[in-house]
Amino acid sequence: MTGTPEHSALPAPLPAAETPAALATPEEEAGLWPAPVASDPVDATVTVPGSKSVTNRGLVLAALASEPGWLRRPLRSRDTLLMADALRAMGTGVEETLSSSSGDPTGGEAWRIIPAALRGPATVDVGNAGTVMRFLPPVATLADGPVRFDGDPRSHERPLHGVISGLRALGARIDDGGRGSLPLTVHGSGALEGGPVEIDASSSSQFVSALLLSAPCFNQGLELRHVGGALPSAPHIRMTVDMLRAAGAAVDTPEAGGEPDVWRVAPGALLGRDLVVEPDLSNAQPFLAAALVTGGRVTVPDWPAHTTQPGDALRAIFTEMGGSCELTDQGLTFTGTGRVRGIDVDLSEVGELTPGIAAVAALADSESVLRGVAHLRLHETDRLAALTKEINELGGDVTETADGLRIRPRPLHGGVFHTYDDHRLATAAAVIGLRVPGVQVENVATTAKTLPDFPRLWTEMLGAGRAAAPTRHG
Ligand SMILES: O=C(O)C1=C[C@@H](OP(=O)(O)O)[C@@H](O)[C@H](O)C1
Numbered sequence: 001m002t003g004t005p006e007h008s009a010l011p012a013p014l015p016a017a018e019t020p021a022a023l024a025t026p027e028e029e030a031g032l033w034p035a036p037v038a039s040d041p042v043d044a045t046v047t048v049p050g051s052k053s054v055t056n057r058g059l060v061l062a063a064l065a066s067e068p069g070w071l072r073r074p075l076r077s078r079d080t081l082l083m084a085d086a087l088r089a090m091g092t093g094v095e096e097t098l099s100s101s102s103g104d105p106t107g108g109e110a111w112r113i114i115p116a117a118l119r120g121p122a123t124v125d126v127g128n129a130g131t132v133m134r135f136l137p138p139v140a141t142l143a144d145g146p147v148r149f150d151g152d153p154r155s156h157e158r159p160l161h162g163v164i165s166g167l168r169a170l171g172a173r174i175d176d177g178g179r180g181s182l183p184l185t186v187h188g189s190g191a192l193e194g195g196p197v198e199i200d201a202s203s204s205s206q207f208v209s210a211l212l213l214s215a216p217c218f219n220q221g222l223e224l225r226h227v228g229g230a231l232p233s234a235p236h237i238r239m240t241v242d243m244l245r246a247a248g249a250a251v252d253t254p255e256a257g258g259e260p261d262v263w264r265v266a267p268g269a270l271l272g273r274d275l276v277v278e279p280d281l282s283n284a285q286p287f288l289a290a291a292l293v294t295g296g297r298v299t300v301p302d303w304p305a306h307t308t309q310p311g312d313a314l315r316a317i318f319t320e321m322g323g324s325c326e327l328t329d330q331g332l333t334f335t336g337t338g339r340v341r342g343i344d345v346d347l348s349e350v351g352e353l354t355p356g357i358a359a360v361a362a363l364a365d366s367e368s369v370l371r372g373v374a375h376l377r378l379h380e381t382d383r384l385a386a387l388t389k390e391i392n393e394l395g396g397d398v399t400e401t402a403d404g405l406r407i408r409p410r411p412l413h414g415g416v417f418h419t420y421d422d423h424r425l426a427t428a429a430a431v432i433g434l435r436v437p438g439v440q441v442e443n444v445a446t447t448a449k450t451l452p453d454f455p456r457l458w459t460e461m462l463g464a465g466r467a468a469a470p471t472r473h474g
């Protein structure tokens, strides 16, 4: 079934003239980044910064712990700095430290997190970070005083109802003006009763993660039951459970022989941890994709042998699309063959990989069908509509389905690729630009949400091999 659902309308792309003009060339002054073309196979090692999902869970759990902790190699990006600032606003100490003073075994900088009684009044800017807007209202119920949450215009449209209704049922007082979304104020009373609750988390796994993360601090803990359609992003829920357990929480899960869609968390103190953050495997995606679409080779150091990150699924997905990979002490090396095959795949567990897979699929030699990702319509932007429109404007043949995309590869041409404030749209455009001269990425700076150094890392990756100079168009 095809069709564009009612809520899939995209915001008008930012007019180029209103985009900040910090760069030098005419394109860059117009807010356009000329995506470099790779005339040769890439051959590079790319050190990818820390995981957004691990960093923001680590910050929350450390703030709720009963003793100080460390986060080493934390991701410093818009989403994680917003999380750190929000916790600071509620009273937590988040201190920058250097390895020399902390004895950091990773040799990098670290955050020292010093928990303190949580307090309001406080104001939290969630930006457009799903992790901040969902994980922090439960934390705010434990603060003594009101905590006001607001963010980018898009944050008002992203679903939050499961968190709000769940917290109310557990005893919280929340003023959301009846909207069921941001902006809102959590009137924290210093404690939350907790206990059993049912929510519909089919629009975001982050509703489940949000309630679980704070649950050890609820008086009665939590018995959370998901009711409704299929729950997306299972690996991210496993990440939440694993990190809770590593901090000393007692958690029962559906996987451990429990009831389907039911999680139980016992009340209890959380330990302060010394946690080294893994590289963000979803942000490794464009670099692995570069190896795939240019028939080159990219190594990502420190790829974990065992992880709950959904990006680990790229090993299988990109192998099916035509490459091969090897995990060694040096990291993950992904090698392309020059041939890129289409794929028919259910991405419901790994939805955040969809834009990058769509970009590769647009360059493949056969059709792809990406399924199970209807909820992406309520991500940073409506990702299904945005990918369809932008790839088609480069000459592609992408159709929205009820729960995903059908992509029929066609020869593409250059043009402006709008990004709708979505970091993964920008990195997807860069992948297409490797093979399609003249792709100009509007507002590449939006990658700062999770990967502020993207343009530099991309240019360095190409410089490490024998890539062509950037091709400009228009
Ligand atoms: O918990 C997390 O860290 C995330 C869960 C997923 O959210 P959804 O389940 O809303 O897709 C994912 O898409 C997002 O990028 C990060």
Ligand SMILES: C=C(OP(=O)(O)O)C(=O)O
Pocket: 128, 129, 130, 131, 352, 379, 380, 424, 450
């Ligand atoms: C969906 C994403 O982010 P968020 O945490 O804002 O939901 C994403 O990073 O792809």
